[in-house]
Amino acid sequence: MAIITLPYRYLERLAGTDRQTIIDRVPMIGADIERIEEDHVDVEFFPNRPDLYSPEGVARAMRGFLGIEEGLPNYTVRPSGITFSVDPNLADIRPFLGSAVIRNVALDEEGIESLMALQEALHWAVGRGRGKVAIGVHDLDTVKPPFRYVASPRNRSFVPLDFEREMTMEEMLADHPKGRDYAHLVENFDKFPLIVDAENRVLSFPPIINGELTRVTAATKNILLDCTGTDRKAVMTAVNIICTALAEAGATIETVTVEGEEMPTLAPAERVVSVGECSRLLGLxxxxxxxxxxxxxxxxxxxxxxxxxxxxxxxxxxxxxxxxxxxxxxxxxxxxxxNFDAALPATSTVAQEHPISAITGAVRSVMTGLGYLEAIPFTLSNDRVLYANMQREPAPGTLRLLHPISEEQTVVRTDLLPLLMEMLQANKHRELPQRLFAVGDVVVDCITSQKAAAVSIHPAADFSEAYAAADVLCRELSLPYTVTESADPAFLDGRRGDIVVNGKIVGVFGEVHPAVLGAFDLEHSVAAFALDLTAVPGYPALPDTPSPGGR
Known part of the structure; x- marks a missing residue:
């Protein structure tokens, strides 16, 4: 969750009340007070309310909650006459752009810090680490419209923020701190997103870094806002939150024409809700x-x-x-x-941990103790990841989506190991060693059960490491087993073994086959194992027949 610093003097002026009232009442709108300092209070807000990630947003909410100013805030938007074009070649890279002009801002150093803090909080809460949305804030008076959002050659150079020399965009990914942090978002594309002005000067290399040219300072009076991303709704959410926050501080909002569309409108959405349903749900x-x-x-x-x-x-x-x-x-x-009355429920029960929860909890405890980090893969996957990349034949009971909307999500997962391999591929830019595990549901023949899997990637990963981890897990789960030679094509011949319980293969471990490594674009050895948790003592019996609905 985001922790927001609220300076008392600024907040009191915007909220129209005193600091003690704010400290007493702000928890009632869904916040936890982290620290109370002499000149500010640090407050933690939940991820579902990014509009509260700034002093301006908190003040707006507090004015309503305290009855100082109720109803819909009124924001006037006028046209700026500024246009933004979007290169069609960005469609598969970072296709969406939102923009606005914000005039008459009054920024001191504290105000700049607040704006940057809002920007970074939105990168986390709305932008998912800049993957869905990246936000750029520019001094409008240093550049010349119209602006263009283009797909640029990777060797284009400019001076990035906080640097004094020009660098190519490829150099920024390697040498700039922000480049190293976010390189994985763009490094696999032939061209990079770039925002330039009418004189072809660079404003921004989203989602990596702005140019030094448009740095916002205490002297900045007019701001150009750009939000780029892969999700249009998230992009416009970020635009709306920043524009309305600065409008609360007295700025004027102007629209920008992006490919013929005027934005932002800051228009409210209309809904009709039931009084009876609300009364029933709240008991009022x-x-x-x-x-x-x-x-x-x-x-x-x-x-x-x-x-x-x-x-x-x-x-x-x-x-x-x-x-x-x-x-x-x-x-x-x-x-x-x-003000809600507390009431004890009419009935009570004696609860206990479900056996499956106990087993999966034990897996988590063991694997974290071995130094592995838990990953939570998607439930939906595809034949390429689950089978083709692993050199395995499709499982006969694979549950397939009738109308998938993406080629990446066409089946329900039948195994966790391929999804961990996919995660290693997504994190190949990170330092080694990487050790991940997953435990969770898989579905075969419309029957849900639980599996566990783990991977370890580094230059020395080998059969012994996989065997040792699998052995510790089995022993800690009180699972007696034997090992036989495996024929699983996902693993290297002679460096693989099957985990056998009561004559049935319930798991596999070993060194991942080089062809599988190549399919996932991995350059180092991977030691891995997978285990069917239905074999663990105490696991509830599975149904004899699949659920209705078929495949």
Whole structure:
């Protein structure tokens, strides 16, 4: 979760109340106070509320919650006349661009730090480490519109932020701290994303680094905002949050025309919600008028739509509103969590840990003790990863999606080991050794069971390492086993073994075959093992027949 620094003087001015009231009440809107200092308070907010990742956003919410200023915030947007073109060659690299012009900003050093902190918090919460969204903030007065977002040759050079000399973009990936951190997002493309002005000067190399040319300083009065990414909704969420935060501080928002589209509009979304459903869920006898009043305190526009419904306008920065229940949660917050009556349930039960949870928990304990990090692979995969890359034949009971929307996600996973190999491929730019394990559900013949798998990659990874890890896990799970020579084509002949329990093969270990390493574009040896946890003593019996629904 994001920890936000809130300076008292700035926050008091924006919120219209004193610091003690803010400290007392801010936890009620969904925050934990981390530290109270002489001149600021550090507050931790949940990932679902990125609009609260700045003093401006917190002040806006507090004004409503405290009844100082209720209802939908009003943001005026006017055209800037500035245009942005997007190169079609970016379609498979980083296709989406959002932009805005923000004028009349008043930034001191504290304000710049706050803006940069918001930018980085959004990179984490909305951008998923800049993969979905990367944000650039530029001094507009140092460049000349119109602007272009292009796919550039990798040898294009400019002076990156915090450097004094020109570097090629390839050099930045190797030598610039941000380049090393985020190289994996672009290094496999023939061309790199680049933002340039009318004179072909570089503003930014997203998602890596801005140019020194457009550095924002205390003298900056007008800002050009760019948000690039692979998810349009996430891109526009970031644009809306930054624009409205700076508007709260007194800035003026202007639109930019991106490929004919004016953005941002900062327009609210309309919803109609049920008073009865909200009352039932919260256990409160609400009327439409009462519900509307509570929602206005949470900065919605809300009016009764008859006796049983409320029509609301959702602010553009509230990206967390995905379902009516998200709105009902805000009703509960405005009502006051402390005002709900506590009641013991009418019945009670004696609980115990499920056997499967006990077994998977034991696997996690053992593997972390061996120095492995837990990975959580996707449940959906494809034949290439599960079978072709592993030199294995498709499992007869593979559960296939009837209408997959992506070639990468066409089947439900039947094994965890191939997915760990895929993770090693995604992390090949990281330092070695890497040791990963996974434990979780697999589905074969419409029957769900649990497996475990582990991989270790480094130049000296070998059969002995795989055997040692598998042996420790089996012994700690009280699983008596024998080892026989394996014929699994995913492993190297003569350096592989099957784990056998009661005459049945329940696992495999050894050195991964060089052809498999090549299929996953790995350059070092991998020691690995996989284990079917249904063989572990105490595992519940599986059903004799598959679930209805077929394959």
């Amino acid at each position: 006898p609400l009327t439409a008028e009462e519900m509307s009043r509570l929602l206005r305190r949470m900065r919605f526009d809300a009016e009764p739509d008859g006796a049983s419904r409320v029509r609301i306008l959702v602010p553009c920065y509230r990206s967390d509103i995905l379902h009516d229940w998200d709105i009902f949660e805000d009703v509960a917050i405005a009502y006051g969590i402390e």
